[in-house]
Structures are given as C-alpha cells and as structure tokens.
Amino acid sequence: MPDPTKNVPQDLRREYTKDALLESNVLPDPIAQFDRWFNDATLAGLPEANAMTLATVDTSGAPSARIVLLKGFDQRGFVFFTNYSSRKGRDLAANPRAALCFFWESLERQVRIEGTVEKTTRQESEDYFHSRPIGSQIGAWVSQQSEAIESREALDRRAEELLAKFVNTGVPLPDFWGGFRVVPHTIEFWQGRPSRLHDRLQYVREGDRWKIRRLCP
C-alpha cells in the first residue's frame, strides 16, 4: 500500500514553460551571456545564485562533485576559493581540469562550464581572503579540509585558540588556501521547455573565437 504522505521520485514531474533560448537572442560571447543570466538569477532573488557544482577527477579517474561558491568571473574564467590540500585541491593539482554546473531552479535554467584550471595569483587570494569576515578567515586556518577529525569539540577548541592567537595581529592568508580559476573551453546554456524538448546552446572555443551549436535535449 503506497504511503500517501510520501513522494516517490518517479512521481515528481514538472513542465518547463518560462522561456526559450534561441540563437537569435543569445550574445556571441558566452561570458557576456553568462553575465546576463547571472544577473537574471540574482534579480530573481535566488538565494545562492553563485552556488555551483564543481566536479573534479582524481588520479585513478574517479570523479567527485561538491558545491562551491563562484566569487568572480570575467574573460579569464570562473573563480572560486578553497583549501589547496582538500580533496578537490589534490584532484586539481594532479589533473587540472574541472566542470562547473549551475541550476537556477525558478528560471528553469542550467549552465555547464568545462575547462582547464589554474590557481589565482597570490595577490587575488590575499585580496579575497582579507575581504572575508574574521570568523571565516579563522575557519580557513582551523579546517584541514577533507581530513577526518576526532570531534566537533576539537574543531571548536582549535578555532578559539587561533582566534586568541590572531586577534591582535590580523589573520594571515594560509599557504594552503586560495583561489582556482576555471578557464572555459565549453559553456552550455540550457533552458527548460515543454515536453522535455529543452533548448541547449553550447559555445565551444576555437582559437580566440567561440562557435555556437544547438544540442539535442
């Protein structure tokens, strides 16, 4: 007997009807197009429009994915900040390629970005690190991101110790912390359409130009 208070995934279904994505109304430059969609997402009041899935691959070829926050983008690429010794940091040191994915639910839009990855300059990491609240700066020092830790208390104790240590001097940027920039070679814009016949326009870099093609949904 099915439980009427529970939803099963196969019964969740929604039609996408908000918009269309046509060759005639996209910009020739995908960064400008991203800027336009990112702006739409923030204006729509999406709570964390800059949250994106980051996929990396380790030396054995195994993928892993997690959410990180986009902190800047321009013609050079898409920047996020993290612990360089974390699982993702180690993956990217060994295999500097990544994929990013945004889902802007109320706009029925997805953006997929693929490319090579480089570290931001130390100065960029310094500037961003020092723009963060002091608690987050301490947090970067406290967390040996992706490593096992014996307890929550151990984490909190270490945060208190480091706060006391740095309270008068300011918090320096840890060597193991900074930015990565995903330099895109492919960017796909996806707009949901009725009956699963969605619009997909994919930009592929060719030299210093971008070629646009339509993909089947």
Ligand SMILES: Cc1cc2nc3c(=O)[nH]c(=O)nc-3n(C[C@H](O)[C@H](O)[C@H](O)COP(=O)(O)O)c2cc1C
């Ligand atoms: C909304 C959201 C934003 C996040 N932003 C970041 C971020 O900008 N940088 C980061 O290192 N981790 C961020 N995280 C945590 C990561 O998802 C992940 O747990 C952490 O980076 C460890 O990943 P790893 O072990 O694969 O390296 C965020 C998580 C969520 C849910």
